[in-house]
Amino acid sequence: MTSIHLENLEKSFGAFQALKTMDLKIADGEFMALLGPSGCGKSTTMNMIAGMERPTGGRILFDGRDMIDVPMGRRGVGFVFQNYAIFTHMTVRDNLAFGLKMRRLPAADINRRVKQMAEFLQLTELLDKPSAKLSVNILQRLAIGRSAIVEPAIFLLDEPLSNVDAAFRAVMRTELKHLQRQFRQTMVYVTHDQLEAMTMADRIAVMDHGVLQQVGTPLEVYNHPANLFVANFIGAPGMNLIRGSVTEESDEIRVDLGQLGLSPALPQGLAAALRRRKRGDVWFGFRPEQVSIDRTGSGISLPVLFVERIGARTTLHFGAERTLAKAVIDNGEGIEAGKMAPVALASEGVRLFDAETGMAIGEA
Numbered sequence: 001m002t003s004i005h006l007e008n009l010e011k012s013f014g015a016f017q018a019l020k021t022m023d024l025k026i027a028d029g030e031f032m033a034l035l036g037p038s039g040c041g042k043s044t045t046m047n048m049i050a051g052m053e054r055p056t057g058g059r060i061l062f063d064g065r066d067m068i069d070v071p072m073g074r075r076g077v078g079f080v081f082q083n084y085a086i087f088t089h090m091t092v093r094d095n096l097a098f099g100l101k102m103r104r105l106p107a108a109d110i111n112r113r114v115k116q117m118a119e120f121l122q123l124t125e126l127l128d129k130p131s132a133k134l135s136v137n138i139l140q141r142l143a144i145g146r147s148a149i150v151e152p153a154i155f156l157l158d159e160p161l162s163n164v165d166a167a168f169r170a171v172m173r174t175e176l177k178h179l180q181r182q183f184r185q186t187m188v189y190v191t192h193d194q195l196e197a198m199t200m201a202d203r204i205a206v207m208d209h210g211v212l213q214q215v216g217t218p219l220e221v222y223n224h225p226a227n228l229f230v231a232n233f234i235g236a237p238g239m240n241l242i243r244g245s246v247t248e249e250s251d252e253i254r255v256d257l258g259q260l261g262l263s264p265a266l267p268q269g270l271a272a273a274l275r276r277r278k279r280g281d282v283w284f285g286f287r288p289e290q291v292s293i294d295r296t297g298s299g300i301s302l303p304v305l306f307v308e309r310i311g312a313r314t315t316l317h318f319g320a321e322r323t324l325a326k327a328v329i330d331n332g333e334g335i336e337a338g339k340m341a342p343v344a345l346a347s348e349g350v351r352l353f354d355a356e357t358g359m360a361i362g363e364a
């Protein structure tokens with residue numbers, strides 16, 4: 001196990017800054033996801049950790065040791081890419097054994113570890129099959145096994161599930177997490193899929209345009225997004241964000257949400273933070289699951305535009321004209337598009353963002 005410190009790391013390609021000063025500490029045995037949209041600098045960061053790219057600024061430390069002049073093969077890093085790197089002329093067994101043979105392990109040890117990894121990844125039945133005959137799903141599973149079997153201190157995975165089908169991706173998410181628990185490697189996992197990051201990672205580093213936006217546990221980034229970008233990017237469906245003006249009347253500060261009406265009374269801390277800042281518009285954010293249908297008659301009656309029933313849960317789109325929001329509710333009985341629904345919003349989950357800077361208001 002090894003800790004990683006990306007210390008003010010930078011990477012430019014000519015005049016283009018792909019990574020602008022990133023400072024990130026990844027603990028021993030931690031599962032860190034680098035999450036962000038295409039082109040935000042995830043792979044560039046990963047390639048520098050692996051030793052395939054040289055930083056143009058900052059340092060990469062493994063257990064405090066500067067890696068700048070340590071070549072890729074000496075870093076103790078295993079790497080799995082989006083496009084599985086499997087020797088298709090070899091059997092599954094030979095692919096799994098490859099790294100161990102290169103390290104000249106005794107044959108009995110190799111056999112034992114191949115058997116163990118094959119069992120773990122459910123490849124036992126396929127051990128003597130030529131890899132060329134395997135499906136894309138199984139090839140990627142094998143690629144993961146082939147890298148994991150040498151038990152690298154650091155395991156880097158760059159979008160390893162983006163070519164496999166949706167059902168298999170769900171299985172692999174569980175297996176990868178299980179694999180990391182078993183071997184306790186330090187894992188860095190690049191993805192643009194927030195669901196993958198949320199389900200597997202201990203912490204998530206959210207990136208955009210070469211800038212680290214926030215680092216936190218999945219629940220921290222979900223519940224306390226540092227800025228509008230993170231609020232928008234995390235969650236499916238995403239956080240409702242409605243621009244509103246701040247109003248204060250008889251000591252009560254609220255946000256006027258136009259056609260959605262006045263926002264609920266804000267929790268004390270948030271109201272105090274809102275009072276402290278200079279006036280101006282804010283973005284009012286709330287998660288779709290914080291909306292409920294108030295059948296007691298005290299909810300605000302708002303028009304429902306679309307209803308999507310997905311199994312036990314219902315997503316409804318409500319509001320009027322440009323002030324639209326989504327709700328995810330458990331009991332969607334009687335809710336229909338084109339009708340009104342009594343909507344209530346829990347104030348505890350409300351998040352506010354400065355309309356000018358996009359930064360969260362009232363978050364430490």
Ligand SMILES: Nc1ncnc2c1ncn2[C@@H]1O[C@H](COP(=O)(O)OP(=O)(O)OP(=O)(O)O)[C@@H](O)[C@H]1O
Pocket residue numbers: 013016018036037038039040041042043044045192
């Ligand atoms: N060798 C290179 N030369 C010039 N520009 C590059 C090079 N490698 C990457 N870039 C640019 O740096 C930016 C970040 O690329 P990177 O591959 O790290 O993004 P990413 O977040 O991994 O996205 P994706 O998921 O699409 O790979 C992109 O704009 C990309 O075009």
